[in-house]
Amino acid sequence: MTEPPEAPAAEQPDPGASAGPAGEAGGRKRGPGSGVAARAAAAVPRSVTGRATLAGFIVSALLILAIVFGSRLLRNFDSALLPYAVATVFLAFGVAYRYTVWISAPGARRLFVQGRRSLFSAENFRRAPTALPKMAATYLGFQKFLGARSHARWAAHQLIFWGCILASLITFPLTWGWFTFTSSTGSGPGYEMRVWGFKILGFDSLNIIGWLMFHGLDVAAVLVIPGASYFLWRRMKDRGAITGQRFAYDMVPLLALIVISVTGLLLTFSSLFLHGGGYEFLAILHMVSVVFTLIYIPFGKFFHIVQRPAAVGMQLFKYTGRQDDQVFACRRCEEPVDTGPYVENLRGTMRDLDLGFDAWAEYCPRCKRVLRGSAYLSQVKKGFK
Incomplete structure:
Protein backbone atom coordinates (compact mmCIF):
# COMPACT_ATOMS: atom_id res chain seq x y z
CA MET A 1 0.00 0.00 0.00
CA THR A 2 1.66 3.22 -1.12
CA GLU A 3 1.40 6.64 0.44
CA PRO A 4 -0.93 9.16 -1.22
CA PRO A 5 0.48 12.24 -2.89
CA GLU A 6 1.26 14.90 -0.31
CA ALA A 7 -0.76 18.03 -0.90
CA PRO A 8 -3.46 20.00 0.86
CA ALA A 9 -7.03 19.09 0.12
CA ALA A 10 -7.58 22.43 -1.54
CA GLU A 11 -4.83 21.59 -4.02
CA GLN A 12 -5.87 17.98 -4.63
CA PRO A 13 -9.47 17.97 -5.83
CA ASP A 14 -11.17 14.65 -6.46
CA PRO A 15 -10.83 13.87 -10.15
CA GLY A 16 -13.63 11.35 -9.83
CA ALA A 17 -16.10 13.93 -8.54
CA SER A 18 -18.82 15.11 -10.85
CA ALA A 19 -18.15 18.25 -12.82
CA GLY A 20 -20.50 20.68 -14.48
CA PRO A 21 -23.01 23.33 -13.60
CA ALA A 22 -24.46 21.38 -10.69
CA GLY A 23 -21.06 21.02 -9.04
CA GLU A 24 -20.19 24.68 -9.55
CA ALA A 25 -23.56 25.83 -8.28
CA GLY A 26 -23.00 23.83 -5.12
CA GLY A 27 -19.91 25.85 -4.30
CA ARG A 28 -17.37 23.07 -4.97
CA LYS A 29 -13.84 24.41 -4.90
CA ARG A 30 -12.22 24.03 -8.28
CA GLY A 31 -8.76 22.52 -8.55
CA PRO A 32 -5.77 24.14 -10.21
CA GLY A 33 -6.21 22.11 -13.39
CA SER A 34 -9.90 22.80 -13.85
CA GLY A 35 -9.28 26.32 -15.11
CA VAL A 36 -6.86 25.01 -17.72
CA ALA A 37 -9.40 22.43 -18.89
CA ALA A 38 -12.16 25.03 -19.07
CA ARG A 39 -10.00 27.43 -21.07
CA ALA A 40 -8.91 24.62 -23.39
CA THR A 180 -42.15 6.26 -52.35
CA PHE A 181 -45.63 4.84 -51.97
CA THR A 182 -47.64 4.60 -55.17
CA SER A 183 -51.04 3.14 -55.89
CA SER A 184 -50.81 -0.01 -57.98
CA THR A 185 -54.44 0.32 -59.18
CA GLY A 186 -54.75 4.09 -59.52
CA SER A 187 -57.30 4.47 -56.72
CA GLY A 188 -56.21 1.92 -54.11
CA PRO A 189 -56.43 0.07 -51.85
CA GLY A 190 -53.38 -1.68 -53.31
CA TYR A 191 -50.06 0.20 -52.86
CA GLU A 192 -46.42 -0.41 -53.67
CA MET A 193 -43.45 0.67 -51.61
CA ARG A 194 -40.41 1.49 -53.71
CA VAL A 195 -36.87 2.16 -52.50
CA TRP A 196 -34.65 4.11 -54.92
CA GLY A 197 -37.20 3.34 -57.60
CA PHE A 198 -37.20 -0.43 -57.06
CA LYS A 199 -40.34 -2.16 -55.85
CA ILE A 200 -39.83 -3.73 -52.43
CA LEU A 201 -43.30 -4.92 -51.54
CA GLY A 202 -46.96 -4.46 -52.28
CA PHE A 203 -49.61 -4.14 -49.57
CA ASP A 204 -53.28 -3.48 -49.02
CA SER A 205 -53.93 -0.19 -47.25
CA LEU A 206 -57.01 -1.66 -45.54
CA VAL A 312 -19.78 0.72 -27.15
CA GLY A 313 -16.11 0.82 -28.16
CA MET A 314 -15.12 2.13 -24.73
CA GLN A 315 -17.02 -0.64 -22.93
CA LEU A 316 -15.38 -3.18 -25.22
CA PHE A 317 -12.01 -1.66 -24.30
CA LYS A 318 -12.78 -2.16 -20.59
CA TYR A 319 -14.24 -5.62 -21.22
CA THR A 320 -11.06 -6.89 -22.88
CA GLY A 321 -9.04 -5.59 -19.94
CA ARG A 322 -11.21 -7.56 -17.51
CA GLN A 323 -10.90 -10.67 -19.68
CA ASP A 324 -7.11 -10.41 -19.40
CA ASP A 325 -7.39 -9.98 -15.61
CA GLN A 326 -5.92 -6.49 -15.89
CA VAL A 327 -7.92 -5.19 -12.95
CA PHE A 328 -6.35 -2.22 -11.20
CA ALA A 329 -6.59 -2.22 -7.39
CA CYS A 330 -6.86 0.93 -5.28
CA ARG A 331 -3.46 2.00 -3.90
CA ARG A 332 -4.93 2.45 -0.41
CA CYS A 333 -7.66 -0.16 0.20
CA GLU A 334 -6.72 -2.54 -2.63
CA GLU A 335 -10.32 -2.76 -3.80
CA PRO A 336 -10.81 -2.98 -7.60
CA VAL A 337 -11.02 0.45 -9.24
CA ASP A 338 -11.27 -0.39 -12.92
CA THR A 339 -9.20 -2.11 -15.57
CA GLY A 340 -5.52 -1.25 -15.71
CA PRO A 341 -5.58 0.04 -19.32
CA TYR A 342 -8.55 2.28 -18.49
CA VAL A 343 -6.84 3.81 -15.44
CA GLU A 344 -3.67 4.40 -17.46
CA ASN A 345 -5.77 5.96 -20.22
CA LEU A 346 -7.34 8.30 -17.64
CA ARG A 347 -3.95 9.27 -16.26
CA GLY A 348 -2.71 10.00 -19.78
CA THR A 349 -5.68 12.27 -20.41
CA MET A 350 -5.06 14.16 -17.17
CA ARG A 351 -1.42 14.62 -18.11
CA ASP A 352 -2.44 15.92 -21.55
CA LEU A 353 -4.63 18.51 -19.82
CA ASP A 354 -1.83 19.50 -17.39
CA LEU A 355 -4.09 18.82 -14.42
CA GLY A 356 -1.16 17.88 -12.20
CA PHE A 357 -2.88 15.26 -10.03
CA ASP A 358 -3.10 12.23 -12.30
CA ALA A 359 -1.80 9.95 -9.53
CA TRP A 360 -5.18 10.29 -7.84
CA ALA A 361 -6.74 8.21 -10.60
CA GLU A 362 -5.16 5.22 -8.83
CA TYR A 363 -7.49 5.57 -5.82
CA CYS A 364 -11.10 4.51 -5.51
CA PRO A 365 -13.74 7.23 -4.90
CA ARG A 366 -14.09 6.34 -1.21
CA CYS A 367 -10.36 6.58 -0.55
CA LYS A 368 -10.18 9.88 -2.41
CA ARG A 369 -12.77 11.34 -0.06
CA VAL A 370 -10.93 9.94 2.99
CA LEU A 371 -7.58 11.31 1.83
CA ARG A 372 -9.09 14.71 1.08
CA GLY A 373 -10.64 14.80 4.55
CA SER A 374 -7.36 13.81 6.18
CA ALA A 375 -5.48 16.44 4.18
CA TYR A 376 -8.02 19.07 5.23
CA LEU A 377 -7.62 18.17 8.93
CA SER A 378 -3.83 18.12 8.80
CA GLN A 379 -3.14 21.00 6.39
CA VAL A 380 -6.03 23.44 6.71
CA LYS A 381 -7.91 23.09 9.98
CA LYS A 382 -4.74 22.97 12.06
CA GLY A 383 -4.33 26.64 11.22
CA PHE A 384 -7.44 27.51 13.27
CA LYS A 385 -6.49 27.60 16.96
Whole structure:
Protein backbone atom coordinates (compact mmCIF):
# COMPACT_ATOMS: atom_id res chain seq x y z
CA MET A 1 0.00 0.00 0.00
CA THR A 2 1.66 3.22 -1.12
CA GLU A 3 1.40 6.64 0.44
CA PRO A 4 -0.93 9.16 -1.22
CA PRO A 5 0.48 12.24 -2.89
CA GLU A 6 1.26 14.90 -0.31
CA ALA A 7 -0.76 18.03 -0.90
CA PRO A 8 -3.46 20.00 0.86
CA ALA A 9 -7.03 19.09 0.12
CA ALA A 10 -7.58 22.43 -1.54
CA GLU A 11 -4.83 21.59 -4.02
CA GLN A 12 -5.87 17.98 -4.63
CA PRO A 13 -9.47 17.97 -5.83
CA ASP A 14 -11.17 14.65 -6.46
CA PRO A 15 -10.83 13.87 -10.15
CA GLY A 16 -13.63 11.35 -9.83
CA ALA A 17 -16.10 13.93 -8.54
CA SER A 18 -18.82 15.11 -10.85
CA ALA A 19 -18.15 18.25 -12.82
CA GLY A 20 -20.50 20.68 -14.48
CA PRO A 21 -23.01 23.33 -13.60
CA ALA A 22 -24.46 21.38 -10.69
CA GLY A 23 -21.06 21.02 -9.04
CA GLU A 24 -20.19 24.68 -9.55
CA ALA A 25 -23.56 25.83 -8.28
CA GLY A 26 -23.00 23.83 -5.12
CA GLY A 27 -19.91 25.85 -4.30
CA ARG A 28 -17.37 23.07 -4.97
CA LYS A 29 -13.84 24.41 -4.90
CA ARG A 30 -12.22 24.03 -8.28
CA GLY A 31 -8.76 22.52 -8.55
CA PRO A 32 -5.77 24.14 -10.21
CA GLY A 33 -6.21 22.11 -13.39
CA SER A 34 -9.90 22.80 -13.85
CA GLY A 35 -9.28 26.32 -15.11
CA VAL A 36 -6.86 25.01 -17.72
CA ALA A 37 -9.40 22.43 -18.89
CA ALA A 38 -12.16 25.03 -19.07
CA ARG A 39 -10.00 27.43 -21.07
CA ALA A 40 -8.91 24.62 -23.39
CA ALA A 41 -12.52 23.63 -23.99
CA ALA A 42 -13.61 27.22 -24.55
CA ALA A 43 -10.83 28.18 -26.96
CA VAL A 44 -10.95 25.78 -29.89
CA PRO A 45 -7.75 26.05 -31.98
CA ARG A 46 -8.14 27.39 -35.49
CA SER A 47 -6.72 24.18 -36.94
CA VAL A 48 -9.48 22.18 -35.22
CA THR A 49 -12.13 24.64 -36.41
CA GLY A 50 -10.81 24.36 -39.95
CA ARG A 51 -10.88 20.56 -39.89
CA ALA A 52 -14.34 20.56 -38.39
CA THR A 53 -15.66 22.98 -41.00
CA LEU A 54 -14.14 20.91 -43.80
CA ALA A 55 -15.66 17.73 -42.36
CA GLY A 56 -19.05 19.44 -42.15
CA PHE A 57 -18.94 20.54 -45.78
CA ILE A 58 -17.83 17.10 -46.97
CA VAL A 59 -20.60 15.27 -45.09
CA SER A 60 -23.21 17.80 -46.24
CA ALA A 61 -22.07 17.47 -49.86
CA LEU A 62 -22.23 13.67 -49.64
CA LEU A 63 -25.76 13.86 -48.25
CA ILE A 64 -26.86 16.20 -51.04
CA LEU A 65 -25.45 13.78 -53.61
CA ALA A 66 -27.21 10.90 -51.86
CA ILE A 67 -30.50 12.82 -51.99
CA VAL A 68 -30.10 13.62 -55.68
CA PHE A 69 -29.15 10.13 -56.80
CA GLY A 70 -31.34 8.31 -54.23
CA SER A 71 -34.40 10.16 -55.48
CA ARG A 72 -33.53 9.25 -59.08
CA LEU A 73 -32.25 12.72 -59.98
CA LEU A 74 -35.05 14.33 -57.91
CA ARG A 75 -37.85 12.62 -59.84
CA ASN A 76 -39.09 11.06 -56.59
CA PHE A 77 -38.33 14.13 -54.49
CA ASP A 78 -41.38 15.88 -53.01
CA SER A 79 -40.83 19.65 -53.21
CA ALA A 80 -43.25 20.12 -50.31
CA LEU A 81 -40.66 18.43 -48.10
CA LEU A 82 -37.83 20.77 -49.15
CA PRO A 83 -37.60 22.55 -45.73
CA TYR A 84 -37.15 19.16 -44.03
CA ALA A 85 -34.45 18.16 -46.52
CA VAL A 86 -32.58 21.45 -46.03
CA ALA A 87 -32.74 20.96 -42.27
CA THR A 88 -31.23 17.48 -42.57
CA VAL A 89 -28.35 18.88 -44.64
CA PHE A 90 -27.71 21.46 -41.93
CA LEU A 91 -28.01 18.65 -39.37
CA ALA A 92 -25.32 16.67 -41.21
CA PHE A 93 -23.01 19.70 -41.25
CA GLY A 94 -23.54 20.42 -37.54
CA VAL A 95 -23.06 16.82 -36.43
CA ALA A 96 -19.86 16.42 -38.45
CA TYR A 97 -18.55 19.78 -37.22
CA ARG A 98 -19.19 19.18 -33.54
CA TYR A 99 -18.09 15.54 -33.63
CA THR A 100 -14.77 16.57 -35.15
CA VAL A 101 -14.31 19.23 -32.46
CA TRP A 102 -15.30 16.73 -29.79
CA ILE A 103 -12.80 14.03 -30.74
CA SER A 104 -10.07 16.68 -31.04
CA ALA A 105 -10.12 17.20 -27.26
CA PRO A 106 -7.45 15.12 -25.43
CA GLY A 107 -9.90 13.12 -23.31
CA ALA A 108 -12.36 12.33 -26.09
CA ARG A 109 -9.56 11.60 -28.54
CA ARG A 110 -8.00 9.02 -26.24
CA LEU A 111 -11.33 7.31 -25.59
CA PHE A 112 -12.19 7.40 -29.27
CA VAL A 113 -8.86 5.89 -30.34
CA GLN A 114 -8.92 3.18 -27.68
CA GLY A 115 -12.56 2.36 -28.41
CA ARG A 116 -11.95 2.20 -32.17
CA ARG A 117 -8.90 0.01 -31.63
CA SER A 118 -10.92 -2.43 -29.52
CA LEU A 119 -13.87 -2.29 -31.88
CA PHE A 120 -11.85 -3.31 -34.95
CA SER A 121 -9.51 -5.71 -33.20
CA ALA A 122 -9.50 -9.15 -34.83
CA GLU A 123 -8.04 -10.63 -31.64
CA ASN A 124 -10.94 -9.31 -29.57
CA PHE A 125 -13.41 -10.76 -32.05
CA ARG A 126 -11.75 -14.19 -31.90
CA ARG A 127 -11.75 -14.24 -28.10
CA ALA A 128 -15.28 -12.88 -27.62
CA PRO A 129 -17.26 -12.90 -30.87
CA THR A 130 -20.54 -12.10 -29.09
CA ALA A 131 -19.20 -9.23 -26.98
CA LEU A 132 -19.76 -6.50 -29.58
CA PRO A 133 -23.41 -7.32 -30.47
CA LYS A 134 -24.19 -7.86 -26.79
CA MET A 135 -22.79 -4.47 -25.79
CA ALA A 136 -24.46 -2.76 -28.75
CA ALA A 137 -27.79 -4.19 -27.60
CA THR A 138 -27.32 -3.34 -23.91
CA TYR A 139 -25.77 0.14 -24.29
CA LEU A 140 -27.42 1.39 -27.46
CA GLY A 141 -30.67 -0.55 -27.70
CA PHE A 142 -31.96 -1.39 -24.25
CA GLN A 143 -29.65 0.93 -22.24
CA LYS A 144 -29.57 -1.35 -19.21
CA PHE A 145 -27.30 1.08 -17.35
CA LEU A 146 -30.32 3.37 -16.88
CA GLY A 147 -32.25 0.63 -15.09
CA ALA A 148 -29.78 0.82 -12.18
CA ARG A 149 -30.94 4.40 -11.53
CA SER A 150 -34.69 3.98 -11.84
CA HIS A 151 -37.00 1.56 -13.62
CA ALA A 152 -39.38 4.43 -14.43
CA ARG A 153 -36.60 6.48 -16.02
CA TRP A 154 -35.47 3.45 -18.00
CA ALA A 155 -39.00 2.82 -19.31
CA ALA A 156 -39.49 6.47 -20.25
CA HIS A 157 -36.12 6.57 -21.98
CA GLN A 158 -37.00 3.43 -23.93
CA LEU A 159 -40.26 4.98 -25.11
CA ILE A 160 -38.45 8.09 -26.36
CA PHE A 161 -35.60 6.09 -27.88
CA TRP A 162 -37.69 3.64 -29.90
CA GLY A 163 -40.22 6.31 -30.85
CA CYS A 164 -37.46 8.54 -32.24
CA ILE A 165 -35.78 5.61 -33.99
CA LEU A 166 -39.05 4.65 -35.68
CA ALA A 167 -39.78 8.25 -36.68
CA SER A 168 -36.26 8.70 -38.10
CA LEU A 169 -36.40 5.49 -40.12
CA ILE A 170 -39.63 6.70 -41.72
CA THR A 171 -39.09 10.46 -41.98
CA PHE A 172 -35.56 10.72 -43.33
CA PRO A 173 -35.93 8.35 -46.32
CA LEU A 174 -39.28 9.91 -47.22
CA THR A 175 -37.83 13.41 -46.96
CA TRP A 176 -34.90 12.50 -49.19
CA GLY A 177 -37.11 10.83 -51.80
CA TRP A 178 -35.65 7.38 -51.17
CA PHE A 179 -39.01 5.84 -50.26
CA THR A 180 -42.15 6.26 -52.35
CA PHE A 181 -45.63 4.84 -51.97
CA THR A 182 -47.64 4.60 -55.17
CA SER A 183 -51.04 3.14 -55.89
CA SER A 184 -50.81 -0.01 -57.98
CA THR A 185 -54.44 0.32 -59.18
CA GLY A 186 -54.75 4.09 -59.52
CA SER A 187 -57.30 4.47 -56.72
CA GLY A 188 -56.21 1.92 -54.11
CA PRO A 189 -56.43 0.07 -51.85
CA GLY A 190 -53.38 -1.68 -53.31
CA TYR A 191 -50.06 0.20 -52.86
CA GLU A 192 -46.42 -0.41 -53.67
CA MET A 193 -43.45 0.67 -51.61
CA ARG A 194 -40.41 1.49 -53.71
CA VAL A 195 -36.87 2.16 -52.50
CA TRP A 196 -34.65 4.11 -54.92
CA GLY A 197 -37.20 3.34 -57.60
CA PHE A 198 -37.20 -0.43 -57.06
CA LYS A 199 -40.34 -2.16 -55.85
CA ILE A 200 -39.83 -3.73 -52.43
CA LEU A 201 -43.30 -4.92 -51.54
CA GLY A 202 -46.96 -4.46 -52.28
CA PHE A 203 -49.61 -4.14 -49.57
CA ASP A 204 -53.28 -3.48 -49.02
CA SER A 205 -53.93 -0.19 -47.25
CA LEU A 206 -57.01 -1.66 -45.54
CA ASN A 207 -55.22 -4.42 -43.60
CA ILE A 208 -52.99 -4.15 -40.54
CA ILE A 209 -49.77 -3.95 -42.62
CA GLY A 210 -51.17 -1.08 -44.66
CA TRP A 211 -52.39 0.71 -41.54
CA LEU A 212 -48.92 0.48 -39.96
CA MET A 213 -47.32 1.70 -43.19
CA PHE A 214 -49.42 4.86 -43.25
CA HIS A 215 -49.57 5.43 -39.48
CA GLY A 216 -46.04 4.55 -38.42
CA LEU A 217 -45.35 8.15 -37.42
CA ASP A 218 -48.50 8.15 -35.28
CA VAL A 219 -47.21 5.05 -33.47
CA ALA A 220 -43.88 6.83 -32.91
CA ALA A 221 -45.70 9.88 -31.51
CA VAL A 222 -47.70 7.71 -29.10
CA LEU A 223 -44.41 6.26 -27.81
CA VAL A 224 -42.63 9.60 -27.46
CA ILE A 225 -45.35 11.62 -25.71
CA PRO A 226 -45.53 9.63 -22.43
CA GLY A 227 -41.74 9.27 -22.27
CA ALA A 228 -41.07 12.96 -22.81
CA SER A 229 -43.93 13.92 -20.49
CA TYR A 230 -42.45 11.84 -17.69
CA PHE A 231 -39.07 13.58 -17.93
CA LEU A 232 -40.77 16.97 -18.22
CA TRP A 233 -42.80 16.22 -15.07
CA ARG A 234 -39.67 15.03 -13.28
CA ARG A 235 -37.75 18.18 -14.18
CA MET A 236 -40.55 20.32 -12.73
CA LYS A 237 -40.94 18.28 -9.53
CA ASP A 238 -37.65 16.59 -8.66
CA ARG A 239 -35.36 18.78 -6.53
CA GLY A 240 -32.21 17.16 -7.86
CA ALA A 241 -33.25 17.81 -11.44
CA ILE A 242 -34.40 21.38 -10.73
CA THR A 243 -31.10 22.35 -9.09
CA GLY A 244 -28.88 21.94 -12.12
CA GLN A 245 -31.26 22.18 -15.06
CA ARG A 246 -31.17 24.87 -17.73
CA PHE A 247 -34.29 25.75 -19.67
CA ALA A 248 -32.73 25.87 -23.15
CA TYR A 249 -30.63 22.76 -22.57
CA ASP A 250 -32.93 20.50 -20.54
CA MET A 251 -36.51 21.67 -21.06
CA VAL A 252 -36.56 22.77 -24.71
CA PRO A 253 -35.66 19.30 -26.13
CA LEU A 254 -38.53 17.69 -24.22
CA LEU A 255 -40.98 20.41 -25.25
CA ALA A 256 -39.84 20.08 -28.88
CA LEU A 257 -40.44 16.32 -28.86
CA ILE A 258 -43.92 16.78 -27.40
CA VAL A 259 -44.84 19.53 -29.89
CA ILE A 260 -43.65 17.42 -32.82
CA SER A 261 -45.60 14.39 -31.61
CA VAL A 262 -48.80 16.26 -30.76
CA THR A 263 -48.91 18.24 -34.00
CA GLY A 264 -48.24 15.04 -35.96
CA LEU A 265 -51.19 13.32 -34.29
CA LEU A 266 -53.36 16.40 -34.88
CA LEU A 267 -52.58 16.22 -38.59
CA THR A 268 -53.96 12.68 -38.66
CA PHE A 269 -56.95 13.75 -36.56
CA SER A 270 -57.67 16.63 -38.95
CA SER A 271 -57.54 14.31 -41.97
CA LEU A 272 -59.75 11.60 -40.48
CA PHE A 273 -62.33 13.54 -38.46
CA LEU A 274 -62.26 17.22 -39.48
CA HIS A 275 -62.14 16.76 -43.26
CA GLY A 276 -58.83 18.66 -43.37
CA GLY A 277 -59.93 21.53 -41.14
CA GLY A 278 -56.91 23.46 -39.84
CA TYR A 279 -54.57 21.12 -41.69
CA GLU A 280 -52.46 23.85 -43.29
CA PHE A 281 -51.80 25.62 -40.00
CA LEU A 282 -50.95 22.34 -38.25
CA ALA A 283 -48.67 21.33 -41.13
CA ILE A 284 -46.71 24.59 -40.86
CA LEU A 285 -46.49 24.30 -37.05
CA HIS A 286 -45.33 20.70 -37.35
CA MET A 287 -42.74 21.61 -39.98
CA VAL A 288 -41.35 24.48 -37.90
CA SER A 289 -41.02 22.28 -34.81
CA VAL A 290 -39.29 19.49 -36.76
CA VAL A 291 -36.88 21.86 -38.55
CA PHE A 292 -36.03 23.59 -35.25
CA THR A 293 -35.32 20.25 -33.58
CA LEU A 294 -33.12 19.00 -36.43
CA ILE A 295 -31.09 22.22 -36.34
CA TYR A 296 -30.88 22.02 -32.52
CA ILE A 297 -29.53 18.45 -32.40
CA PRO A 298 -25.82 19.16 -33.11
CA PHE A 299 -25.59 22.08 -30.67
CA GLY A 300 -27.82 20.98 -27.80
CA LYS A 301 -28.51 18.08 -25.49
CA PHE A 302 -29.58 15.83 -28.35
CA PHE A 303 -25.93 15.56 -29.41
CA HIS A 304 -25.52 12.73 -26.89
CA ILE A 305 -27.43 10.61 -29.43
CA VAL A 306 -24.40 10.95 -31.70
CA GLN A 307 -21.89 10.43 -28.89
CA ARG A 308 -23.54 7.34 -27.40
CA PRO A 309 -22.19 4.83 -29.98
CA ALA A 310 -18.67 5.71 -28.81
CA ALA A 311 -19.58 4.12 -25.46
CA VAL A 312 -19.78 0.72 -27.15
CA GLY A 313 -16.11 0.82 -28.16
CA MET A 314 -15.12 2.13 -24.73
CA GLN A 315 -17.02 -0.64 -22.93
CA LEU A 316 -15.38 -3.18 -25.22
CA PHE A 317 -12.01 -1.66 -24.30
CA LYS A 318 -12.78 -2.16 -20.59
CA TYR A 319 -14.24 -5.62 -21.22
CA THR A 320 -11.06 -6.89 -22.88
CA GLY A 321 -9.04 -5.59 -19.94
CA ARG A 322 -11.21 -7.56 -17.51
CA GLN A 323 -10.90 -10.67 -19.68
CA ASP A 324 -7.11 -10.41 -19.40
CA ASP A 325 -7.39 -9.98 -15.61
CA GLN A 326 -5.92 -6.49 -15.89
CA VAL A 327 -7.92 -5.19 -12.95
CA PHE A 328 -6.35 -2.22 -11.20
CA ALA A 329 -6.59 -2.22 -7.39
CA CYS A 330 -6.86 0.93 -5.28
CA ARG A 331 -3.46 2.00 -3.90
CA ARG A 332 -4.93 2.45 -0.41
CA CYS A 333 -7.66 -0.16 0.20
CA GLU A 334 -6.72 -2.54 -2.63
CA GLU A 335 -10.32 -2.76 -3.80
CA PRO A 336 -10.81 -2.98 -7.60
CA VAL A 337 -11.02 0.45 -9.24
CA ASP A 338 -11.27 -0.39 -12.92
CA THR A 339 -9.20 -2.11 -15.57
CA GLY A 340 -5.52 -1.25 -15.71
CA PRO A 341 -5.58 0.04 -19.32
CA TYR A 342 -8.55 2.28 -18.49
CA VAL A 343 -6.84 3.81 -15.44
CA GLU A 344 -3.67 4.40 -17.46
CA ASN A 345 -5.77 5.96 -20.22
CA LEU A 346 -7.34 8.30 -17.64
CA ARG A 347 -3.95 9.27 -16.26
CA GLY A 348 -2.71 10.00 -19.78
CA THR A 349 -5.68 12.27 -20.41
CA MET A 350 -5.06 14.16 -17.17
CA ARG A 351 -1.42 14.62 -18.11
CA ASP A 352 -2.44 15.92 -21.55
CA LEU A 353 -4.63 18.51 -19.82
CA ASP A 354 -1.83 19.50 -17.39
CA LEU A 355 -4.09 18.82 -14.42
CA GLY A 356 -1.16 17.88 -12.20
CA PHE A 357 -2.88 15.26 -10.03
CA ASP A 358 -3.10 12.23 -12.30
CA ALA A 359 -1.80 9.95 -9.53
CA TRP A 360 -5.18 10.29 -7.84
CA ALA A 361 -6.74 8.21 -10.60
CA GLU A 362 -5.16 5.22 -8.83
CA TYR A 363 -7.49 5.57 -5.82
CA CYS A 364 -11.10 4.51 -5.51
CA PRO A 365 -13.74 7.23 -4.90
CA ARG A 366 -14.09 6.34 -1.21
CA CYS A 367 -10.36 6.58 -0.55
CA LYS A 368 -10.18 9.88 -2.41
CA ARG A 369 -12.77 11.34 -0.06
CA VAL A 370 -10.93 9.94 2.99
CA LEU A 371 -7.58 11.31 1.83
CA ARG A 372 -9.09 14.71 1.08
CA GLY A 373 -10.64 14.80 4.55
CA SER A 374 -7.36 13.81 6.18
CA ALA A 375 -5.48 16.44 4.18
CA TYR A 376 -8.02 19.07 5.23
CA LEU A 377 -7.62 18.17 8.93
CA SER A 378 -3.83 18.12 8.80
CA GLN A 379 -3.14 21.00 6.39
CA VAL A 380 -6.03 23.44 6.71
CA LYS A 381 -7.91 23.09 9.98
CA LYS A 382 -4.74 22.97 12.06
CA GLY A 383 -4.33 26.64 11.22
CA PHE A 384 -7.44 27.51 13.27
CA LYS A 385 -6.49 27.60 16.96
